[in-house]
Amino acid sequence: MNTKKIACLASTALVGSLLAATAAFAQSTGSSEVDQVVVTAARARAIAGQVQETLPKSRATIDGAYLQNQATGQNIFQSLNQLPGVSFTNNDPYGSSGGNLRLRGFDGNRVSVTFDGVPLNDTGNYAVYPNQMLDPELISRASVNLGATDVDSPTASATGGTINYTTRLPGTEAGGIATASFGSNNYHRGFLMLESGEVGPLGTRVFVAGSYQKYDKFKGPGELEKKQFNARIYQPIGDNGDFVSLAANYNINRNNNIRALTLSDFRNFGKDYDFDATCPAASAGNCANFYGRQVNPSNTGSIRGAGLFHVAENLRLTVDPSFSYTLADGGSQLGTISETDGRVRGTRFGSITGFDLNGNGTTTDTVAFFAPSVTNTRRYSLTTSLIWDINPQNRIRVAYTGDYGRHRQTGEFTYLNPDGTTTNVFGGKEGHGKTVATADGSFLRNRDRFSIAQLNQVAAEYVGKFYDNRLVVNAGLRAPFFKRELNQFCYTTNASTLPGVVTGFNVICTTQTPNAAAADGSVTFGTSATKYIAPWAATVKYDKVLPNAGLTFQVAPGHSIYTSYAEGFSSPRTDNLYTATLVNGKGAPADTQPETTRTFDLGYRYASGQLLATVAAWSTKYKNRIVQSYDPDLGISIDRNVGDVDAFGLDTQAAWRVADYLTVTASYSYNNSEIQSDLVNGAAAGNVLPLKGKQIVETPTHTFGGRLDWNITEALHFGVQGKFTGDRFSTDVNDEVAPHYTVWDLDVRYDLPFAERTYAQLNITNLFDETYFGSISSRTNALPVTGVSGVGAPTYYIGAPRTVQLTLRTEF
Template sequence: MFAMLLTVGCGSWTASTLAQDSVDIGEVNVTGQTVGNGQMVQEEAAKARSTVTKEALDKMSPTSNGIDKLKYTPGINVSSDDSTGLSGFAFTMRGMQSNQIGVTMDGIPINDSGDFSMYPNLLGDSENLEEIFLTQGSSELDAPHIGSSGGNIGLVSVAPTKEAGVFIKQTVGSNNLDKTFVRLNTGEYMGLSNYISASKTNSDKWKGKGDLDAEKFELNSMFKFGEGNSINALVKYHKQENFKYVKPSLAQYESDHDYDFPNEPTYNPTTGKLTTASYKTSVNPFETLSTTVTGRFQLRDDLQLTVQPYYYHGNGGSYSAFGSPATLYSTTNSSGNYDLSNLNTSGGYNADGDPVSGRYYRPSWTETWRPGINTKLSWALNDEHTLDVGYWYERARQRQSQPFVPLNADGSPADLWADYEDTNQVRDANGNVVQGRNYFTITPAQKAFVQDTWNVTPDLTLTGGVAYEHSKRDGDMRASLYDEPQKLETTYHKFLPSFNAKYQLNTDNSVFYSVSRAMRTPPNYVLYNSGDSASLKPELSWNNELGWRYATDDMALSATLFYLTFKNRQISSRDQATSDYIMLNVGDVENRGLELEFSGLLPRNFNYYASYTYTEAEQQDGITYFGYELPSKGKQVAGVPKNMFNLSLGYDDGRWYGNVIGKFVDNQYGDMTNDQSIPAFTVVDLNLGYRLPVNKNYMKSAAVRLSVSNLFNREYLSGVDSVAFTSAQYNPTYNSSLPNSATNRSTISTPYYNVGEEQTVAVSLEAQF
């Protein structure tokens, strides 16, 4: 059994630098097992932090993405559409939603620059991951985020090896799963080492019709020169053409646990016109390219400079047709921005004999260009003090459109990739592309920070710092069917201090305390929603942590109490008079709780790992919705389970390994008034593997791996996809027999949920030459 041993230096830095701070000591033959089976390491940071190593990553489901592989880690609740790693997912961490958590991949911020959403297609192949870490409570002081009022997740790629070789892995499984992965290492020559990898994955959806198809490409080059100098370049490319899953309401799920989009479109028997869309238009094509170059330069024995420029480009969209597909006629209200005289009327389309004329695929399309640079200078002033200063700058540009693309006779899109200037898109009489929305946002963001690490004594370390964060939303709302052109800009800036202390009580025990402030810039939609959304204040949070760690050669234990307050919580809502979208400030939230992590070794090559999380995420204010006060004060934040527990029993003798993992997740509310919830559930996973004996002259290693997710084939709802304000009626005068109006308004809205995947099996055969 082989493992790469990593050492992490003091101070905070991004995922890329953590990878650079690894000490390359070659291959080391490790006798015995690691504590936690790779799921837990002895952390040195003076704050809550968990790390999942490559040892544990390799023993999980072979196609899961980086976020999926955190599902047993304390503090985080992950809910995925399926185990392919390609579909949608949601997660919460310490009561914060996924779009409040910063995520980096080798130092690149990969949350959406507009609304901070996270997409699994940005994470690359899990075979190329060395480790995944998360700081559950707060981002690092220098982390390149403007959308993180909660914690931080970092994914670190494996480094190129000194020896040349080829790694091949073939995976097959349930639902016609087929993944082929190949990585070629060139070896090291005159300080330069590289690898290039490629993969192709295809799988049927586990419910409903449609499939998931993705291709990935990665290049990693490392050049080491001089004493402590290196340049690391990474390129990651991903392209997918995926069909989507329905996120059902509770009623839809209870009527049919496999509820999904219709298999085929339906047509009006009288006119022959398409009336109900099928799965064929509910798709998510997307393409991403990310590049980064990290230069690390030892200027003097006591002075080190890290410079990391990066660039990200994303292009794709998503469309879900529930019921009728999009329509467009000459009489469509276009706010005067388009001349639609070249189009037919609804009656004309119904009489023309074409089943799909006037019906369209209308994806919400987004293209992003995102260059940036992160820098850090670390200066060891003396034996007691190390000073870190740095600066991050990024200028993201994002175009969000919504074109109309004709349908084929079978109800499928004439062009799945509805690029901005595509000739298939509907144009008006003047040749202008007709857009349902048409936004262009520029977001310059920057952060400067300074931090001092003071080794007061050999056992006591204090770290204090402050960051200044500044961001701007520069919006251009261009002509569309529903919007008049206008330009608007907003600016946000704050000083964000942090302090932490760690004390080593003795060889085995240490304690820490951490406090930090964070800011989340409002999403770009505040520029385009109605009302006074642009005046929305940023979310501001204070995170406090008190922790204890205990570690010996055969056992590790970590316990953390946390208390997090944040104000100006941002929620999308509807205007009372017009029903247009607006952004609301719904007040303050207090998150408090406990995280436990416990792992160790047992006799006869057995091991164990357990984690427990208790979270109270309490809303501090009532909410006014359509003019009615909703009783949200004192209620649990939707989608946040109070209790989560994971327990794993494993075995590893160097040849055979196996583990069985049980995961319990408490009930989760779907609305902010806690009037509807999904039940608690327990799911069990199984992983087995055999490392084949090989002739080292021809093959370095080989293994067969088996993963079974949801071993007992439990049917359950796994998480909340779309939170509602309330699923109950709080308007006492509402009369359902009267038209919906400003004075007769129903308060009921519908939460939607993720469905837990049925039992799936995946078998992998891998070899390294």
């Protein structure tokens, strides 16, 4: 491939935000096929290979050529950060520590993320993990739906939009790609992909790929390591576009955490403050600040199928099945327990006073263990569509989405090494580390629950073209039916002080025999008066009919307007529901209702041979927002619905081809997200948080982005990009602010004259070494509020300093 051509394409790849899309930018095979009728209707213009957006919704896209300019191995969310409406903060310069995503003010848990149509949000809390994403060399494109989903989106959580990215197809010719990268912080990475080309009588195509990455934290002790393996087989069927495909991905992360700082930490200790390098033997049980006790491991993988089949000339069937696997942990990871604790004595509580856990011959010690919160998920999904072309101007689709996830959450203790590190990063998880035996032969654990998340969704969609294809109308309806089966195997501790109420979230996991149940069904242990809810099970169901509609109209050559309306739905997360209340003598989940959104977009697009431009105004009405708040009927703070958020804003972007060798792109977004009601914080009179009129946390009001690409010569390409992120509130009451900042990145690529299709690339991120607060862990209020009990200090990840990376890439 000619790298000058790559650079030229990349120079306007960013135009894809709101501007560029083709049919295949949709997340599933079915959506790709349906979108073709819209794209072809507009006879879209292109600048340097980028096509004018024609869909009647606000969508943003980047392609593989643009990704090649970014730092090698970077996670896809960081590359999407240049798009309007997107705000992403990376926790380290190379992307393996994760980060924080905001899309038009919605956090990442409320954004549906899919990979070749496979849902990536956690089945329990809907979180997304940027460090587990596909190697960028294998991504053909990534798109963002701002405020809306596709009609077949496999999600029960998306109120804020979707992010979809797709794997490249194996090439038609045998060959491959190899890269080697080195950089700051002892960074090194290697990537290799081999392609078969078309083989055999059927023209089967295959690629296999692998990568290895390792580097030191940019501050404090510790390192980050990532291994990833990928493969895809693609089989075309006939000459009408039918195909079957099977792809596989497996990703292994082993990371030491980077310390997040409070504002006080930053002022007192500086930006490089981090975890301790050692854990003294004398205090091995209390080294909560030891870097070796701060680990973030994960094993994730997926098998993804896709198929398109013509049942008749005007009738097509698409089928996208998948399986995905997750094993990961986090949490405080420090479990310190007395040898006399009831959990240690278990069913022998009345016959012994303690049990020797550390083998020193005594039974009165307090012993430290590694006690992570482990999540293990097995997930099966299917998205399928039947598409009927009534005639060239009218198309109908019906779709079904099924998503079944088995979500196991445990916290088995395991032993520590003499230096304070863990003997296994997954604790005592079965098949991994050694469990810590108790007196009765059971084992210590701090969490033990199992849930099943099941989504069955039906959808229908119509796309029509009118007035010589100048008007395109899209109307759809999706109806998700979502069910959670909850199983709490531990005892829930009562946190309420109100008489006659037993409710809470924290648990103790024990085999100790409780005292006889009280009249209300609660239990106690030993001589303690603390009430507990016995292990319980429940099933909750949620459903909603969600319409979406849009149209785009070409008012004159090069000028078009579009408008869209979409409703979103997010069912409560697992943690929302495991707050239990004693009802009729049994545990019952919190009565939390789904969040819903209604989003309106109105946009204008201009396209000529030299300029693409767009502006989109939007409004989102947010109902039943879920936050942790005080419930006066229960006497504790729980996750519950507290009210509405009204948001509106503006997303704009332009791309100008100044000359064949020079392209400039720029974007700007404005966001106003206002909470509509105050929040009751406690039982005392006046304990109300003044949230009405406040802005949503972690969301900048203003963002600017821009990039310049310059092909200086046939062999030399220069690029520079910047992103301004405005002030962000870090508390709900808006009493602490993360200041605005601007980060600039530079890339230079040179085609080596002595090696065909080979180049060297220099990337410098944070070119001017800006010090800034990146990801935020927000709190309710940082300063005292009259009548309100309690304060909490937000924490911040410090933005990575200037980082230099050099990559050598060759294609063969």
